[in-house]
Amino acid sequence: xxxxxxxxxxxxxxxxxxxxxxxxxxxxxxxxxxxxxxxxxxxxxxxxxxxxxxxxxxxxxxxxxxxxxxxxxxxxxxxxxxxxxxxxxxxxxxxxxxxxxxxxxxxxxxxxxxxxxxxxxxxxxxxxx
Amino acid sequence: xxxxxxxxxxxxxxxxxxxxxxxxxxxxxxxxxxxxxxxxxxxxxxxxxxxxxxxxxxxxxxxxxxxxxxxxxxxxxxxxxxxxxxxxxxxxxxxxxxxxxxxxxxxxxxxxxxxxxxxxxxxxxxxxxxxxxxxxxxxxxxxxxxxxxxxxxxxxxxxxxxxxxxxxxxxxxxxxxxxxxxxxxxxxxxxxxxxxxxxxxxxxxxxxxxxxxxxxxxxxxxxxxxxxxxxxxxxxxxxxxxxxxxxxxxxxxxxxxxxxxxxxxxxxxxxxxxxxxxxxxxxxxxxxxxxxxxxxxxxxxxxxxxxxxxxxxxxxxxxxxxxxxxxxxxxxxxxxxxxxxxxxxxxxxxxxxxxxxxxxxxxxxxxxxxxxxxxxxxxxxxxxxxxxxxxxxxxxxxxxxxxxxxxxxxxxxxxxxxxxxxxxxxxxxxxxxxxxxxxxxxxx
Numbered sequence: 001x002x003x004x005x006x007x008x009x010x011x012x013x014x015x016x017x018x019x020x021x022x023x024x025x026x027x028x029x030x031x032x033x034x035x036x037x038x039x040x041x042x043x044x045x046x047x048x049x050x051x052x053x054x055x056x057x058x059x060x061x062x063x064x065x066x067x068x069x070x071x072x073x074x075x076x077x078x079x080x081x082x083x084x085x086x087x088x089x090x091x092x093x094x095x096x097x098x099x100x101x102x103x104x105x106x107x108x109x110x111x112x113x114x115x116x117x118x119x120x121x122x123x124x125x126x127x128x129x
Numbered sequence: 130x131x132x133x134x135x136x137x138x139x140x141x142x143x144x145x146x147x148x149x150x151x152x153x154x155x156x157x158x159x160x161x162x163x164x165x166x167x168x169x170x171x172x173x174x175x176x177x178x179x180x181x182x183x184x185x186x187x188x189x190x191x192x193x194x195x196x197x198x199x200x201x202x203x204x205x206x207x208x209x210x211x212x213x214x215x216x217x218x219x220x221x222x223x224x225x226x227x228x229x230x231x232x233x234x235x236x237x238x239x240x241x242x243x244x245x246x247x248x249x250x251x252x253x254x255x256x257x258x259x260x261x262x263x264x265x266x267x268x269x270x271x272x273x274x275x276x277x278x279x280x281x282x283x284x285x286x287x288x289x290x291x292x293x294x295x296x297x298x299x300x301x302x303x304x305x306x307x308x309x310x311x312x313x314x315x316x317x318x319x320x321x322x323x324x325x326x327x328x329x330x331x332x333x334x335x336x337x338x339x340x341x342x343x344x345x346x347x348x349x350x351x352x353x354x355x356x357x358x359x360x361x362x363x364x365x366x367x368x369x370x371x372x373x374x375x376x377x378x379x380x381x382x383x384x385x386x387x388x389x390x391x392x393x394x395x396x397x398x399x400x401x402x403x404x405x406x407x408x409x410x411x412x413x414x415x416x417x418x419x420x421x422x423x424x425x426x427x428x429x430x431x432x433x434x435x436x437x438x439x440x441x442x443x444x445x446x447x448x449x450x451x452x453x454x455x456x457x458x459x460x461x462x463x464x465x466x467x468x469x470x471x472x473x474x475x476x477x478x479x480x481x482x483x484x485x486x487x488x489x490x491x492x493x494x495x496x497x498x499x500x501x502x503x504x505x506x507x508x509x510x511x512x513x514x515x516x517x518x519x520x521x522x523x524x525x526x527x528x529x530x531x532x533x534x535x536x537x538x539x540x541x542x543x544x545x546x547x548x549x550x551x552x553x554x555x556x557x558x559x560x561x562x563x564x565x566x567x568x569x570x571x572x573x
Contacts, residue, residue: 043463045271079264082473086485089492092207092243096227097214103223103231103339113222114336117273119328 031058193398194425195405196361196391197353198312200368201346202378203322203386204247210321210345211238211281218384222338230343232277237471242494244345245288247377248319249477249499251347252289254371254506255314259496261477263288265319265469270462273337274324282320282348284466288475289317294351295508296367297526298360307522312364313352320346341385347378353392353402357425358418365389366414370507370529382412391421394438395428403428404438408445408452420445424452 032040037054041047048054100113109116206216214227229236252259264286267279292314300306324342326335349368355361369387372378380387389412394405408424411417423445428438443452478484479496505513511525520528 039463043269043465079468080470080473085473086488086492087240087473087475089242089245089494090208090213090239091491092241093213094208094215095213096229097225099228100221100223100226103226103228106231106233109334111334111336113224114327114338115223115273117326117335117337119330119333119335 032061191397192395192429194356194393194395194428195353195402196355196357196393196421196425197405198349198351198355198361198365198392199390200349200351200365201322201388201390202251202349202368202372202380204244204345204347205376205379206241206243206247206345208241208243209343210241210244210319212343213239214343216344217340218386220340222336223340225340226342230276230339238281238469240472240475241345242491244319245475245477245494246499247345247375248288248317248347249494249496250375250503251349251372251377252292252317253496253500253503254375255289255292255294255317255349255368257289257292257314257317259289259477260286261479261482261496262286263319263475263477265472265475266466267469269465269467272323272326273335274326274339274342276324276339276342280321280323281469281472283318285468286474287316287318288477290315292317294364294368294371296360296364297522298363299523305523307526310354310360310364312354315350315352317350318348320348322346347372353394358421361389361391361421362414362418365417366530367507374504374506376504382414385412388412389417391417391424393421393424393428395425395432403432404440406438406440406452407442409442409455411445416445416447419450420452423450427452 032054037048037057040057048057104110104113104115107115203216204210208214209216209227209230212227212229214230215225217225227236229238249259263283265281266284268282268284269279271278294312294314295309296312297307297309300308322341322344324337324339326337328335351364355364365387369380369382372380372387378386382388388410391408391411392405393408394403396403406424406428408420411420424443431438442455444455445452476484477494477496484493507529511522511529514520514525514528515522
């Protein structure tokens with residue numbers, strides 16, 4: 001996480017995204033700041049590595065922004081399309097588990113019966129990896 | 130079990146908090162070791178003063194501390210909140226994990242009825258309003274022991290709201306005045322626990338055990354109605370007794386079944402609240418009280434020397450006896466809450482509202498039926514001990530603290546796991562030294 005953050009901080013000031021950021025971004029244009037871009041990259045674990053990707057992102061935002069034109073005042077949000085159904089309740093019985101061996105097959109690295117993860121938080125893989 | 134508990138209590142008493150002018154002065158021993166050598170820790174009576182929280186200085190009574198708590202209690206159930214895998218402490222790693230707990234694609238959450246009932250019961254015991262409709266949400270963050278990348282919780286509409294927790298603190302020079310305080314319960318929400326990470330710094334890797342992933346938690350949010358570590362620890366202790374009386378959680382802090390985050394700020398009375406810090410993962414009463422008192426003093430010192438308080442997350446370093454900023458969170462967290470699409474709203478019923486026709490009885494949770502099954506709560510037990518047996522109020526506290534687990538109070542078997550001599554010994558010791566039981570220094 002730290003490595004990633006530092007990397008972003010180092011990259012951002014003189015980095016290649018500078019051209020894409022605009023201080024004034026009228027609603028609907030989808031224009032995003034470098035700061036927002038870093039924020040999205042961190043949360044989506046996606047690297048918007050080139051101009052084309054950023055343009056696509058901006059288009060997607062502009063597309064979704066049209067939803068703001070819908071007047072939702074005094075309209076109760078639909079929580080779920082299943083909201084008129086009862087939520088099924090399960091009785092408190094143990095019916096699963098005991099499949100560590102099967103599950104651990106999905107792990108690239110295993111120590112004893114543990115999954116092995118990199119130290120700290122999950123870092124975004126660099127482009128060249 | 131009773132005998133060692135009594136002994137700890139006596140030792141604890143010597144390390145008791147002393148209240149000076151209504152302010153707390155800590156005289157507790159330096160903490161040593163981790164939760165695993167808790168027992169050793171309990172019997173070491175280090176007497177050196179560590180730090181002094183809110184020491185009243187001459188002419189200075191201008192700072193007021195404000196403490197709110199978020200308490201996570203693991204629900205005592207056979208299986209997890211949304212899956213049928215077992216809940217058990219200290220099982221072989223990853224042996225209690227279903228495909229859902231490992232968030233394999235295509236798996237879906239199925240809510241455990243027992244966890245819903247435990248939440249309703251706890252809500253009723255804490256005088257909450259039970260929401261007949263509550264909602265589940267996803268709270269997103271990336272961590273290796275959270276395989277889905279989100280935790281299912283109840284952010285928008287929790288199962289219980291607007292309750293209260295009443296607890297008693299001791300005041301006065303001989304510490305024999307019991308003063309009743311109330312902390313408001315903002316809400317109780319059902320949520321999933323995460324897995325456990327073991328950090329291997331030597332080999333620079335993290336070992337992940339998902340046995341705890343998906344265990345049901347009750348998050349109890351207390352409003353900032355407390356003002357020092359002593360009060361906060363007493364409130365949590367009372368909550369622990371209530372949970373244990375209800376059987377909704379074993380609430381054993383040493384096994385991580387009760388974990389506390391504290392929100393702390395200081396301000397001048399009459400002015401708006403100060404900027405708060407959050408101290409995470411306090412898992413013993415001693416550290417809870419100590420961390421809060423340390424943090425209050427740190428904030429006061431910081432502000433008095435012209436500094437400012439950052440809205441940050443800190444952790445308590447029990448070896449150094451101080452709080453330190455947590456480094457793995459930078460800036461403000463954005464949890465990107467969204468409605469959990471796989472779970473429709475949870476609906477509860479009472480005698481006045483009936484479920485849709487044709488609903489199977491095992492699908493119905495009736496609030497009034499649960500209310501009928503509530504056992505006698507610790508506060509009522511104490512009252513009864515005082516009224517029926519002429520016991521001093523402070524002794525009724527001592528007695529409950531010593532015999533909290535596995536004792537059925539409602540049938541008058543108050544002394545089942547204590548011998549008469551142990552009890553009278555403890556009570557006499559109480560009278561001689563300080564009539565108030567000290568719960569902060571012991572972690573039963």
